[in-house]
Amino acid sequence: MRILHRNGITSKGVVQIEKLPEYRLFIHPLDMRELQRDIWSDDPVPAKLTVNGKKYEVDIVYRGSHIRDFPKKSYQISFYSPSKFRNAKVIHMNAEFKDPSLLRNKLSFDFFHDIGCLAPKARFVSLKLNGKNEGVYLELESVDENFLVNRKLPEGPIFYAVDGDANFSLMSDLDKEVKKSLLKGYEQTKGTKEDEDGLRETIININTIPREEFEETIVHYVNIDAYLRWLAGVICTQNFDGFVHNYALYQRRQTGQYEIIPWDYDATWGRDVNGEEMDSDYLRIAGFNTLTARILDCKTFRAQYKKLMENILQNQFTVEYLKPKIQTMHAQIRPYVQLDPYKKECMDHFDREPDYIYKFIEARSAYIRKELQFL
Template identity: 25%
Template sequence: MREKKLMDKTPIIFILIAISCIAIVFLFNRNIDKNLPTSLDFPTLFIYVEEEELVKLYQRDPLDDQRVEGSLKTSPQDKTAKKIELRFRGDSTRYLPKKSFNIRFQEGQDFLFGSNRMNLNASYTDPALMREKISMDMFKELGLPAPRVEYFNLYINNVYEGLYVHVERIDENLLKHLGMNDEGTLVRDSFAANLEKEEIGRASLFGYDLSNTEDPVTLLKENFSYRGNPHWQAVVDLAEWIYNTPAGEDFYMGFQERFYLEDFVDWLAIHLLIGDIDSFADDYWLYLDHHNSDAKWRIIPWDKDLTFGSTYRPQVYVDNHYFAYEYDFYEHSYRDNAMIIKFFQTPQLQEKLFKRMEYLMEEIFTLEYFVSKTIDLRGYIEDSLNVVPSKHAFVLHTQNHHGRLGKVEEHVETILEFVALRYQFIKRQIDPIEKSPVIVDLANYKEGDTIYFTDYKGWTIGKLLLKEIKEVGNVTLTVEHKEEMKGIDRLWSILPENADFIGELTLYYRNEIFAFGKQNWYEEEVATGRQWDLIMGYYRDGRVESISSKVNPYCNKITATLHIRDREEIVITHPE
C-alpha cells in the first residue's frame, strides 16, 4: 500500500523538480542580458571569487603566481560548487586585457578528461578564436600526440566574461589517454624564458654547448619545465648529440635512431603549414619512455594561438592585425634550435619533409578541409563571439578578442586566405622557379577554377575565380610602384592575349612592419585603419573609375568581379 502511494506521488515529484529547475534557470537568466549565450547545451563555467580577492588578482603584478581561492559550477542548477584555486597563466599574454587562467581542483574532473588542472586560454590574440582548436586537431588528425581542446563560456561572479579555450594540460593524464607510459620523461625547454641569464644566452637548449657546464643535469632542471621524474641524462645525451653532430649523413642516421622519424616529420610539417615557425624555442614538450630500451623520443605540440597569419610584431605586440604568410624555410633562425636547423640542412630529411608536405597540402589539409572546419566551428561559437559589452558582460575586460566586433566573416576569411597564400608560398620554397612575369594559360583551366598569380619568390599578386570563359588565351598579371597613388601605391596590370573572360579578381597588397613582409604598400603604418574604405578602380588616362568591390584589411585583399578582354590597369585607392 505504501509503495502504491509513493507511485501515485511520483509524477507530482517529477513535476515539482522540473518546476524548480525552470525557476532556477529563470532567476539566473533574469539577471543577465538576453543576448548572452545562456544555452545549457554549450559547456559553461561559473566561477565565484570574493570581490576583494578578485580585485587583488587583477591589480597585482600579472606575473604573480600566487593562487586565489574560489569555487566553480558547471551549471547554475548545481547544488554544490567545486572548490578551486586559480591564477593567471601564460607569459607575455598576461599583460593583455583578457586574462587566461590556470585553475586547480581538489580532484580530477570528468569534463577535464580526468585532470585536476585546467588551462583556460583567453585567446585574446585570435579574433576568430579558432586557431588553437584547428591546429591541435590537425596533429590529432595524423595520429600524433596532442592535447584535446574544448570551448567554454565563462561567467565570473555571474558576469559573462567571454568565450575561452581549454587546452588539455600535458601531463600524466594526457599520456595515459594516448596509451603512453605516464612515468616516462616529459620535459619542456624553457631556455627562452631564461634568456637573460648569463649562463643561457639563447632560446633553445639544442645548440647549447653542455661540455663547458660543470653540472648539466642541474642546469636543465633549473631551466626546463617537467613532469614527474625525468631521466635527465637522456635529455643531456640528446642535446650533446645534436650539438656535436653536423648536418648530413651522420645526422640523418642518428636522427632515425633517436626519434620516430615519420611522426617528427608530420609534427614539423604542420608547423610549417600553419606558419608557426616561431614555436621552436619552448612551445613543445619532449617525451621518452625511458623504461623501454627500444623507445625513441616523441614531441608534443603546445601553444598554437599565434598561427595562420597571426603573430608577434615588435612595435605593436601580439594583439595586432598585421598579416604575413612568407615565413622562409631557409632564412629563418628557428629560435636558435639546432635540431630544426640541422634537420633542414640534411638533404635526406629535407626531402622526406617536402614530399610529406606536398601530400598533406594536396590530400589531407586541403583548402576544402579548412573551409569545412571553419564552418563547423563558426556555427558552434559564433553566438559567443557576437556578445557585446554591457553591465552583465565584460566587466573585467572589454570583449572576447582584440578585433573589431561584427567582423566574424572577415576574421574567419583571414584564416582561409592564409592557408591558400601560404600553400602557394610553400610550393615556391619546395620547387623554385626562375624570375619571370606571372603568366597563365586559360586553356589549362575551366569555369569555377581559381588561378593564383604567384611570383618566383612565393608572393601572390592576385587570384582569379573564373566565372565565364568566352575565349581562351594567356593572361599576365603584373604590379609596379605608383608613388603618386593614394591608398595603395601600386598599379596592377592585366594583359590578356587572345583571352576574354569574366571572373572574380582578388588583388593582394603588402601592409607589413616587420622582416617577413619586407614592404609596406599602404600609405600609413597601421594594420587596418582607413583600409576599410579602400576601393578597386580602373586607372584610365590618369583618372580612377571606381569598381564595386569588397575589402578585407585583415588579409590585405580587395575583390571585384570584372569582364576582361583588353589590357586594364587597376589601382586600390581611397574614394575621392
C-alpha cells in the same frame, strides 16, 4: 541560419551548432583582490567551479607571460576536490584575446591531430566569473601525466619549452653565448633527475654527432616520423615561435625517443602574436632550430619530409578540407562572441576572419609547394 545542438554541416549546407558548456567560477572577493594584486605571481588562490551543476574545489592563477597584462585574463585551474575533471588534474582557460577569430589555437591543435601528431585537446566554453559574463574561452588540455594516460601512452618525462633557449643548441638564442646549462629554456613537469641527464645527453648528441653518422644515430634519440609531422604542422600554420618555444618534449621510456607536442598556437594562420597580419611567406619551410637543420641535412629525412608535406598539402592543408571545420567553429562561438564584453565591439573583424584564413591557406600552400622544389 538554423541553430541545432550538434556540430556539423548537413547535405543542404545548414550549419549545425552545439551550445557551449557554461563554466561558473566563484572567487571570494578577498582572494580575487590577492589574485589581482600581482598578476605576475604564480601563487594560486582558492576558487569554486561549477559545470553542469557539479561543483569543484579548485586553485586558480593567471597563466601566460605577456598575455597576463591583457584586459581579458587567461587562467590555469587545478582540481583538488574532486581531484579530476574530464580526466584532467589541470586545465588551461585561454582568452585568445589577440586573435580576432578566437579560432587559431583550436584550429591548429585539430590540424596537428589530423596530420598524425600528438596535440592537446581543446574546446570552447562560456565563462562566468562571480556572476559576470567573461565571454568565450578555450579550454586546453594540459600536457602532463594525464595527457599520456588519456591516450594510453607509455609513462615518460615531459619538458616544456618555456623560452627561446629551447632551441636544441649549445648556444643561447637569447644571450648569444654558450649556454651555462643545457636545460636552459626548459621546465620539467614530469620525470626525475635522471631524465634531466637524458635530455642533456640528447642535446649534446644533436650538436656533436658527426655528419656522416647523424642519420643512423639520431633515431636512437628522436622519433623522426613524429618530428617531421610536427615540423610540417609548424610550417603550415606558420608559428614563427614554434621552433624555440611553444612546444613540449615527451620521451617514451621503452625507446628512449623524444616526441614533440605543440603548445600555444594562437599566433598562426597568417597573424602574429599581436594579431597583426603576417605575410604568407614569412616562415621558411626549413625552419630555424639546430635539430631541424641537422635532420633536413640528411637526404633520406629530407625526402621523407618532402613526401609527407606534399601529402598534407594535397589532403589536410586545403581550403576544401579546413573550411567546414572553420565554418562550424565560427558559427558555434558567434552567438557568444556577440555577448563577450571584450570582443562584442569587434564583430565585423570576427566575421571577416574565416575568409582571411582561407586566403592564408591558399597563399601559404602555394609558397610551400614552390619552396619544396628547392629543398
